[in-house]
Amino acid sequence: MQVILASxxxxxxxxxxxxxxxxxxxxxxxxxxxxxxxxPEAYVQRLAGEKAVVASRKTPDALVIGAxxxxxxxxxxxxxxADAADAARMLADLSxxxxxxxxxxxxxxxxxxxxxxxxxxxxxxxxxxxxxxxxYAASEEPLDKAGAYSIQGGAGTFVRAVEGxxxxxxxxxxxxxxxxxxxLGAASPLAELPDEAIALRWRSVAAEVAARAVACGRPAGSxxxxxxxxxxxxxxxxxxxxxxxxxxxxxxxxxxxDKREFVGRAGAGEDVRWHLIGNLQRNKAKLAAGLFDVxxxxxxxxxxxxxxxxxxxxxxxxxxxxxxxxxxxAGVAPEAAAELVGxxxxxxxxxxxxxxxVGRAGASPEGVRATFAALRELRDALREKGHESLRELSMGMSxxxxxxxxxxxxxxxxxxxxxxxxxxxxxxx
Ligand SMILES: *Cc1c(COP(=O)(O)O)cnc(C)c1O
Numbered sequence: 001m002q003v004i005l006a007s008x009x010x011x012x013x014x015x016x017x018x019x020x021x022x023x024x025x026x027x028x029x030x031x032x033x034x035x036x037x038x039x040p041e042a043y044v045q046r047l048a049g050e051k052a053v054v055a056s057r058k059t060p061d062a063l064v065i066g067a068x069x070x071x072x073x074x075x076x077x078x079x080x081x082a083d084a085a086d087a088a089r090m091l092a093d094l095s096x097x098x099x100x101x102x103x104x105x106x107x108x109x110x111x112x113x114x115x116x117x118x119x120x121x122x123x124x125x126x127x128x129x130x131x132x133x134x135x136y137a138a139s140e141e142p143l144d145k146a147g148a149y150s151i152q153g154g155a156g157t158f159v160r161a162v163e164g165x166x167x168x169x170x171x172x173x174x175x176x177x178x179x180x181x182x183x184l185g186a187a188s189p190l191a192e193l194p195d196e197a198i199a200l201r202w203r204s205v206a207a208e209v210a211a212r213a214v215a216c217g218r219p220a221g222s223x224x225x226x227x228x229x230x231x232x233x234x235x236x237x238x239x240x241x242x243x244x245x246x247x248x249x250x251x252x253x254x255x256x257x258d259k260r261e262f263v264g265r266a267g268a269g270e271d272v273r274w275h276l277i278g279n280l281q282r283n284k285a286k287l288a289a290g291l292f293d294v295x296x297x298x299x300x301x302x303x304x305x306x307x308x309x310x311x312x313x314x315x316x317x318x319x320x321x322x323x324x325x326x327x328x329x330a331g332v333a334p335e336a337a338a339e340l341v342g343x344x345x346x347x348x349x350x351x352x353x354x355x356x357x358v359g360r361a362g363a364s365p366e367g368v369r370a371t372f373a374a375l376r377e378l379r380d381a382l383r384e385k386g387h388e389s390l391r392e393l394s395m396g397m398s399x400x401x402x403x404x405x406x407x408x409x410x411x412x413x414x415x416x417x418x419x420x421x422x423x424x425x426x427x428x429x
Contacts, residue, residue, distance in 0.1 A: 002062035003186050006055035009144075012067055014204035015172040018417070020181055021189040021197045028054040028066065032079070040077045044068045044104040045118055052108035063186050066106045069171045071147025073099040078147045081137075087148035088137035094147065094158075096127035101147070103168040107180050115180040119173035121164030123151070128158055151214055152207035162215035166208060169215075193420045198236060199243035202227065205418050206244065212405045223405055226275050226394075228415035230255060231422035234262035240418070241268045249296075249413050251278025253288050260291060277356075277394075277413050279330050286310045296320060296356040296394050296411075299332045304344040311349040318356040318394050319344070321378060323371045329358060334378055341387050354392025354410070355379050359400045368400045372407035 003023035005016050013025055028051040034043050045068075052066030071078040073093055081087035103119040136155060142148035149155035151162070151169050167174040182188070189197065210220040228249040229237045237248055237259045248263075250256035256274060263269035273293040280288055280297055285306035288295065294316040298304050307315060319341055322331030332340050337355070345352050357375045359368045372395050379390050396404025396412035404412055415422070 001184075001186055002059065003181070004055055004059060004062045004064045006051045006064050006066045009067075009171055011170050011204075011207070012172045014200045014207070015167055015170065015174055016065065016177070017189075017197050017200035018174065018204055019178040019189070020186050021193060026055055026058075028052070030054055032068075034077055040070060040072045040075065041102060041104075041118060043077060044070050044102045045106070045116065048104035048106040049108075049113045049116065052106040052113055053111060056108035057111045060110045062109070063181060063184055064108045065177070065181075066108065067104065067172055069101065069103045069146045069168075071099055071101055073097075080144055080146055081142055081148045084137045084142075087142040088133050090148040091128060091133045091137060091142070091158075094125045094128075094149070095133070096125060098122050098124045099147070101164075101169045103171055103173055105173060105177050105180070107177075107184060109184065114184055117173060117176040117180060119165050119168030119176065121162055121166075121168045123162050123169060124160040125158050126160045132158075152211040152220065156210065156214040156220035159214045161217055162211075166211045166215050170207065170211060189420055191421055191423055193236075195235070195239035195242070198239040198419055201418050201420075202240055202243040202245055205414060209401070209405065209412060209414075212402065216406050218405075223409055224411050226277070226411055226413045227418050228277065228397075228413050229259070229419050230278070230415065232419050234259045236419050238263050238266045238268065241266075241272055246271055247273050247275060247411075249275040249277045249415075251276075253280070253284045253291065256291050257287070275411075275413075280307075282306050289315060294318070294353075296413075297330065298344060298352075299330055299340070301340060301343050304347060304350065308347040308350050314349055314351050316351050316353045317344060318354045318392060319352065320356045320358075321375060323357045323374045323378075324360050326360065331357065334374070337378060338382055338385060338387075341382055341390070345387065345389070352387070352389055354390050354394060355382075356394035356411075359395065359397065359404070361399075365403060369403045369407060372396070372400075372404050372409065376408040 003020045005025045006028040008027040030050045047068035048066045052064045056064040101121045106113045106116040213223045226247040226249040227240045227245045230251045275294045276292045277296045289310035296318040297320045298317045299320045320331040392410045394411040396409045398417040401412045
């Protein structure tokens, strides 16, 4: 079934690419003024509905998504600022306190709204200095944003905390919109996404990862997104680089070699860092040392020693820890990590930069969180013992990166959320 987005917002377009593909963008022209005395929640829901219905009348057979996002402070709605002075007034209004972000979504078909959802999130701003407000208001960023800021952009440092959905704050509540579209029979994204879809999805996930860091009081740039394209053709890795991705993760040495060649031939990739996130056998260490910038999966001294023999530039290593002592998983036992870190740190041309773990598949949200918290505590304990080079925590995959970021991840490894499901023929992981 055809899917239409009745909104011109680039952020919504990026988020929708993670839910539906293909779709068309046909912004609906509706009068966006608030009725006298109209309650803010009623207002955003009415606008989302009107946008969906207006566009749906033109294409009655399609599923049409209308959306509206507003910032509410003291019961007043802050829409998009008219100019820089208006933006500065809005930011001064938000400074030093909490406001509510409302994101309404309506899905119409045949000229009627069939499903709708109202997302509510609370955002706390720290006190802003006048100079900060003036500088941000004078930039391009606030002009097309409700409330004059973008959490994933330059206003990230203004935010102290977010309670509620991060994608609601960005402008389209992801899970709820996906559920509505599924109920109404929209097809889920293809397994082999075209480059355009991959670019939109990469940008959306990168913005969301930054916003999630901000939402738990961390700097926007404190979590690096490693995009995992294993099991997908090399073209997919190239599309990620073209979209702006500079950290690529691979599980298999041979596959990484092919992709590096491909990305290099496409004229990009000079500044791409390649991360090995799969198990490394000692007999592949020579090849791996020449291909990768970061190896996340060191759990035996012998493999690190073999890498040290052929390391060119200082190769960065992370020690993989089997936090849950799962016999099916790689990694050293937590109590053996200190000794391994110490021995590997003594090797030349290597830098041990952190710890890595894989969350338990199918664990409860609390269980996943406990695994990640334990890795953070282990890293902190090792730093106290003098291993201060351990800065990084590589944890979080498509199914559990929300919790990982909240527990301090500095590297998240995401495949499916960005490039879609791997084909069944692709080797596991
Ligand atoms: C495959 C893989 C990922 C990416 O998994 P998704 O669920 O597709 O995000 C991350 N880390 C490791 C170790 C992997 O093997």
